[in-house]
Amino acid sequence: MNLIVPHLPVLQVAIPLIAAPICVLFTFGGHRKLAWLFTLSISWICLLIAGALLSRVVLETDISYAIGSWPPPFGIEYRVDPINAFVLLIISGVSAIALPFARLSVEKEIESDRHVLFYTCYLLCLTGLLGVTITGDAFNIFVFLEISSLSTYVLIATGVRQDRRALTAAYNYLILGTIGATFFVIGIGLLYMVTGTLNIADLAERLKPLSDNRVVHAGFAFIIIGTCLKLALFPMHAWLPNAYTYAPSLVTVFLAATSTKVSVYVLLRFLFTVFGPTYDFVNLTFEFVLLPLAIVAMFAGSVTAIFQTNVKRLFAYSSVAQLGYMMLGVSLCNIPGLMATILHIFNHALMKGALFMALGCVVYRLGAISLGSMKGLGRRMPWTMGALTLAGLSLIGVPGTVGFISKWHLILGTLESGYWPIAILIVGSSLLAVIYIWNIVEVAYLEKETSREQTLKEVPMTMLAPLWVLVILNFYFGIDTDLTTRVARNVAATFLGGG
Amino acid sequence: MIEALISHYNYWLIIILMMLGLYVVVSRGNLVKKIVGLNIFQTSVFLLYISLSKVSGGTAPILTGKPESFSNPLPHVLILTAIVVGISTTALGLALVVRIRESYGTIEEDDILIAERSQDVSERNGGSA
Numbered sequence: 001m002n003l004i005v006p007h008l009p010v011l012q013v014a015i016p017l018i019a020a021p022i023c024v025l026f027t028f029g030g031h032r033k034l035a036w037l038f039t040l041s042i043s044w045i046c047l048l049i050a051g052a053l054l055s056r057v058v059l060e061t062d063i064s065y066a067i068g069s070w071p072p073p074f075g076i077e078y079r080v081d082p083i084n085a086f087v088l089l090i091i092s093g094v095s096a097i098a099l100p101f102a103r104l105s106v107e108k109e110i111e112s113d114r115h116v117l118f119y120t121c122y123l124l125c126l127t128g129l130l131g132v133t134i135t136g137d138a139f140n141i142f143v144f145l146e147i148s149s150l151s152t153y154v155l156i157a158t159g160v161r162q163d164r165r166a167l168t169a170a171y172n173y174l175i176l177g178t179i180g181a182t183f184f185v186i187g188i189g190l191l192y193m194v195t196g197t198l199n200i201a202d203l204a205e206r207l208k209p210l211s212d213n214r215v216v217h218a219g220f221a222f223i224i225i226g227t228c229l230k231l232a233l234f235p236m237h238a239w240l241p242n243a244y245t246y247a248p249s250l251v252t253v254f255l256a257a258t259s260t261k262v263s264v265y266v267l268l269r270f271l272f273t274v275f276g277p278t279y280d281f282v283n284l285t286f287e288f289v290l291l292p293l294a295i296v297a298m299f300a301g302s303v304t305a306i307f308q309t310n311v312k313r314l315f316a317y318s319s320v321a322q323l324g325y326m327m328l329g330v331s332l333c334n335i336p337g338l339m340a341t342i343l344h345i346f347n348h349a350l351m352k353g354a355l356f357m358a359l360g361c362v363v364y365r366l367g368a369i370s371l372g373s374m375k376g377l378g379r380r381m382p383w384t385m386g387a388l389t390l391a392g393l394s395l396i397g398v399p400g401t402v403g404f405i406s407k408w409h410l411i412l413g414t415l416e417s418g419y420w421p422i423a424i425l426i427v428g429s430s431l432l433a434v435i436y437i438w439n440i441v442e443v444a445y446l447e448k449e450t451s452r453e454q455t456l457k458e459v460p461m462t463m464l465a466p467l468w469v470l471v472i473l474n475f476y477f478g479i480d481t482d483l484t485t486r487v488a489r490n491v492a493a494t495f496l497g498g499g
Numbered sequence: 500m501i502e503a504l505i506s507h508y509n510y511w512l513i514i515i516l517m518m519l520g521l522y523v524v525v526s527r528g529n530l531v532k533k534i535v536g537l538n539i540f541q542t543s544v545f546l547l548y549i550s551l552s553k554v555s556g557g558t559a560p561i562l563t564g565k566p567e568s569f570s571n572p573l574p575h576v577l578i579l580t581a582i583v584v585g586i587s588t589t590a591l592g593l594a595l596v597v598r599i600r601e602s603y604g605t606i607e608e609d610d611i612l613i614a615e616r617s618q619d620v621s622e623r624n625g626g627s628a
Contacts, residue, residue: 139577146584153591157598164602165615171595175524178537178588185581186517186544192574193551309623370622 005052009065009078012049012088013131013144016042020123023116032115036106039119040099046092046130054085058487064136072136073199079136083342083491087133087265090349094257095126098353101466102250104459105360109248110158118158124151125254129262138198138274141266142185145230149177152259156247162363169242176239180229183222190219204274211279223270224285231263233290233327234297237320244316249360252312256319256356257349264326264345272495277333290331295425297324302432306439309371311362314436315355318395321429322348328422329410337413338492340406343484347394347402350477354391354470358384361459361467371439376449378441380456383464385444387471392437394474397430401478405485509550516543528608530599534592541585548574548581 004011019042026035057063057080065078080088110118128148132141153174159166192198194215195206210216225236232240240260244252275282301321308314322344329341361384362377363369378385394401407426414422458464477484504511520543523536552574560572600606603614 139580143580143584146588150584150587150591153595157595160598160602165618167595167599167602168611168615171530171592171599174588174592174595175533175537179521179524179540181584182541182544186547189544189548189551189574 007065008049008053009063009080009134010067012046012053012134013078013127015045015049016123016127016130020120020127023120023123027116030113030116032112033103035116035119036099036103039123040096042123043092043095043099043126046126047089047096050085050088050092053080054082054089054487056080057082057085058490073197073202076140077136077199077201078134079201080134081491081494082487083268083494084133084265086342086487086491087262087345088130090261090346091126091129091133091258094254094349094353097466097469098250098253098257098357101253101357101360101463104463105249105364108364109162109250111161114158118155121151121154121158122250122254124148125155125259129258132262133265136200138188138191138200138203139185140198142181142188145181145184145266148259148262149181149230152251152255153177155251155255156243159246159248159251162248162367163246165242166246169239169246173239173243176229176236180226180236182226183229184226187219187222187224187226190215190222194219200269200274204276207274211281217281220270220275220281220285224267224289227263227267227270231260231267232320232323234293234300234320234324237297237301237323240320241313241316244319244356245310245313249356249363253353253356253360256315257353260319260323261345261349264323264330264341268330268341268495271330277496283333286331286333290327294324294327294331295422297321297327298425298429299324299432302429302436305436306432308436311369311371311374311440312356312359314440315352315359318433318436319348319352321433322352322395324429325406325410325426328426329413332413332417332419333496334413334416335489335492335496336409336416338495339485339488340409340413342488342491343402343409344406346484347406347474347477350402350470350474351391351394354387354467354474355395357463357467357470358388358391361463364459364463365456371443374440374443375447376444377456378445380449381458383458384467387464387467388444389437389441390471391474392440394478396433396437399478400475402474403478405478405481409488509546513543513547513550516540516546530596530606530608531593534589534596537592538585538589541581541588545578545581545585548578 023035023038063080064072066072067076067078106115106118125148128144128151131144132148135141135144153170156173157166157170191203194210194213195203197203197206207216229236244256247255271282277283298321301317301324305314305317308317326341326344329337329344359369362374365381366373394403397403397407407430411423411426414420517540520536520540523539524533527533527536552571554568554570557568557570560569596606603611605611
């Protein structure tokens with residue numbers, strides 16, 4: 001045990017990375033079920049490691065791991081502190097819960113000879129996301145970002161069996177995602193130009209005397225724009241709706257719950273660890289760029305969602321709005337605001353995970369996902385639609401659910417900054433969420449089913465169980481907020497304490 | 500002023516290349532041309548890294564035993580990784596274009612949009628009926 005524990009940070013990334021090529025071997029002999037079982041067990045191992053890392057950094061101290069024993073800042077450093085341990089737990093947790101659901105869903109939605117390769121790409125995507133989160137090296141972030149993005153493009157394109165538009169969605173995401181990642185790497189290059197280091201902690205130290213340097217300003221701008229493209233902040237969200245809509249259900253669950261959150265984490269890392277609110281240009285960015293865009297995103301996303309007839313696209317637009325809440329919390333730059341962002345990273349993973357999983361169940365039985373085809377579904381598939389409604393309540397932010405907790409802190413944050421009109425806007429945008437959730441509830445429960453829906457049955461237990469685990473977590477963490485708020489407060493204090 | 504322009508000519512070329520690439524991605528409707536633009540854009544970043552590693556008067560970073568100044572080898576290594584990323588992106592992008600051509604019969608963005616819009620409309624009508 002003593003042999004393994006010091007190496008947990010690197011194992012977190014190395015295990016899924018090595019597992020991916022091993023998974024390809026299951027092609028020989030067509031061991032489809034084995035490939036799924038393998039991916040499932042790797043996910044659970046990742047979850048255990050993430051749990052061990054989080055408990056260690058919360059109870060003891062931050063972990064710094066030097067890859068190949070090259071001491072930082074010369075070698076690549078993996079650095080685990082409460083915020084990225086928390087994000088690691090979210091990524092691997094979502095993966096561990098989503099995979100039991102995946103088997104039937106993937107069997108239904110993807111050609112059987114592609115299953116093994118599908119799971120391989122999934123493992124690579126998991127590796128990339130975990131790697132972006134755990135690494136303490138700026139260029140390493142880019143490399144892992146591209147590992148996760150490239151596998152994501154493939155995963156989205158596998159939705160082609162349902163709809164050919166998956167191909168164009170993947171292509172558009174490839175173009176925009178590559179532009180975003182390249183902007184990011186230009187920014188890193190400019191910072192390297194003036195500081196000569198790529199280690200994040202070292203970068204933060206060496207940038208302190210350079211706050212008036214033009215190259216630093218340009219690098220900062222490139223990094224912020226690049227990450228905002230990746231996290232789909234409002235005017236740069238064009239890739240997101242189609243990518244979520246046409247990807248296979250498992251991919252949508254996983255991406256919606258993790259990939260944009262990882263980009264939010266990268267943005268937090270650069271805004272607060274590398275730069276920090278002591279720089280004038282960072283404060284200007286908060287006030288004049290992120291704050292207005294976040295507010296526009298909250299409304300533009302929700303209003304567009306109301307008019308969608310494809311339910312998956314409806315929730316994709318709602319994700320744009322939810323990312324607006326996260327960015328609003330960041331731009332407030334005070335403790336409750338940042339807490340709201342960090343809490344919402346976790347809470348939004350729970351609710352969008354549950355919502356898209358419920359839609360995955362609907363697709364499994366119905367094959368389609370337009371509002372018109374869901375008439376009377378509440379009576380035919382009570383457990384699925386019940387979960388969808390409860391997760392929808394959480395999305396609105398009803399007290400007792402996780403959605404309420406993050407909005408509560410967000411409103412506290414706006415009041416602390418004296419922006420009380422924004423607090424009213426948050427409530428207003430939540431009311432828009434009521435409208436689009438009600439659209440679904442009305443169709444599913446109040447309209448009469450047609451002959452087609454009358455033959456439908458509830459989905460199997462293996463799909464319902466993970467769905468309800470997520471729904472119950474939505475309520476559990478809405479009532480017992482001790483763990484999540486403790487981590488969030490801790491992280492927000494470190495970020496704002498110049499740490 | 501002129502001297503400042505000329506002594507930094509590498510950066511000017513890189514910026515021109517960068518904007519050229521980005522413009523091609525945005526303005527062209529042909530999916531293959533977009534990928535060409537993306538490649539130019541990425542290449543300009545490779546050049547940015549390589550040219551910033553040059554130390555004036557420095558030699559190639561090879562150990563010769565003699566004390567001399569040499570260029571910074573780290574950006575070269577970084578860009579080796581970025582080139583691999585660029586190649587995989589191009590390969591994946593072109594593979595997607597092949598599949599798009601197979602199912603839409605065209606690689607012009609405008610035609611694809613028309614096909615998708617009519618699919619949207621028929622879906623909406625079919626859904627509400």
